[in-house]
Amino acid sequence: MLHSGVHLTRGQIASRLGITRSTVSEVLTDLQEEGAVVVSKVTHSGGRGRPAEVLCANPGAARYIAVDYSHTRVMACIANSTGQVIASGTASYSPDDGWERRCRAGIELARGLEGDDVHFGALSRIAIGLPGPNSATWDSGLPSATRAEPFHMVSARIRELFSQAFGVGIMVDHHIRLAALAEASAGRATPIRNLVYLRMSTGIGGAVISSGSVAQGAHQQAGEIGHFIVQLDDDALECRCGRRGCLETVASIDALARDWAHLKGQAPDRAAFEAAAAERDPDAVALLEVAAQRVGRVLAMAVLVSDPGEVVLAGEVPRYLPDFVERVQAALWPSVLSTQHVPVRHSNLGEEAGAIGGIVALMAQQRATEPQKEASMSPNRLEVTGAPRVG
Template identity: 50%
Template structure:
């Protein structure tokens, strides 16, 4: 049975909420701000100091006689937010403090056929493994989780003899497990939307209309309209990685159940296999990058063909959305920068703006999805509230976060 919530617990949360806004205050200032007695505040702060949740940031001179006043703030190792990015093969985790500074990070791999149950358990263990030394989870307020989409896995993994569980139920179970484990709000959305938001924010383009495409273990997209990640009626806005580019009888099967999607042509695995067919079974994307650097015509021809397929899809997206720019990310996206003129021409053939639409490579970081989740949590955060009141972070509507 859960412990009963007490007045002291509420006062403790009020103190933390005040300090989590990035402020550094003396005991007297905290007492005055919260209209609490100094003795009550002193007892609370003594416990928080002992637990390592807050720290003495500086000593403030009284300006006359008397002892210097201790200025208190949140300990930089106190985790306020956790951002997770689940790909088809690994989960990337970033833990951040109140200022949004990442204080611990890791990537944990799992087999591509692993089910969501094992993926979640691995992520939960990994979060706790990061909480060592000065890093602790005592005041975590929210967890942002980016998921790769409805066809990454079932709850128990692929292949399965039973029908795949509806993805909205899988997402609900994932949210429930993290909320139960950490007793905090959990936001769930597509990991590419989180990555796109992070990319836009660090590039200073938070108000621009952007088509974002990440070509990695999967191929996922996102659409930003005036700084908001568009989600769609079925939460599938931006899934341009599943536009069909190969309608021949030899088209490869896609994880979505169809054939010939862009993902079957331009994902890291698909590109690697295509390169291996040209140079041998031991080749990988690093070999392909080296061949491009050495002006190997075989590498250039392969990437030009991929650029044509990717450009057709991006051009159609640009025709519909009319974005300020297109951002290409991921391992394959980094390779396509080498054939950017070909990619631009392929886009121009499909859209009315021709070569006017800006196309660029993303800032390289495998942590983008996790960092975008943290940014979304920070934008939604407000002073902590407890049972009987609204949660400290708003629960996402319709299975995910409406991020602005």
């Protein structure tokens, strides 16, 4: 009850729950001892009765941790029971680092955020977002060390390591799916129930929200729009998924920077390409226009399959060209039914979207399992829910 952010006296809590005041006091004393509940003020009724303590959830008590892994860095956000982010941080690693090192970095990062104002005594659960398809191996000692290790195998091991470190329930999902969940629900009075989401950064990842649920798929890979093959010739480049010619190999930041450097006879340099795009260098603009067209055509398939209400583009690439989104829309519309001429727009959230989505997912899971205990934590199922207060 207090987790919803209300302030109540012991008497008010007892009458709302319909249980005795002594039982309520016993439970609240335990919660106060573990730091989950604090006294927000003391009220005097004016009569001869004892002053009543008004209790609320401790705003500094960490309830949820969301850990978001990209190919090069891990971000951790700590949220209290109302969903407010009370601490966050990032740590970088090499794309060549295996999952043991990445897990260690994530665990150390999260632990390092505990301090005077933030404590983990009432921690309830942790969400971990992973990039996919799996781009890293395990550093040592584990049987599979291939790039193609299935998502569920990687996620099971990561879940185990975090569970040992924190002793709470862990959910693991694709970080783009969590970001899409944040886009659809964080801070919104009315969540978006049908959405196609594409993040164009150093990789290209997608997610589809259909009838309020984020599609997971039989192999946890629903929405991998970035791995639609758009180039079939012999020059097609190898993708991190192990195949050739995926959208990601022609429209990600690295791909665009590489192609632009090739045109200029220079070594690939992301910063130089970004500067050229900002200065409207004709070669950079032409590459981005082709990328927008390809993205629009690939998105058409996702729109035909899922019939979304809108399409959202996240990541750095759509920001390189002022009319990138309009160009994607212009390429998309002729390839879908006229009733599916849905708007294409920029994401409202930044780099923290994956972590915020993790908190959104944990809060939904918490609501779904209450009043049962933690043991009955449901399997991962990401659903668009009300409007949790995040950030």
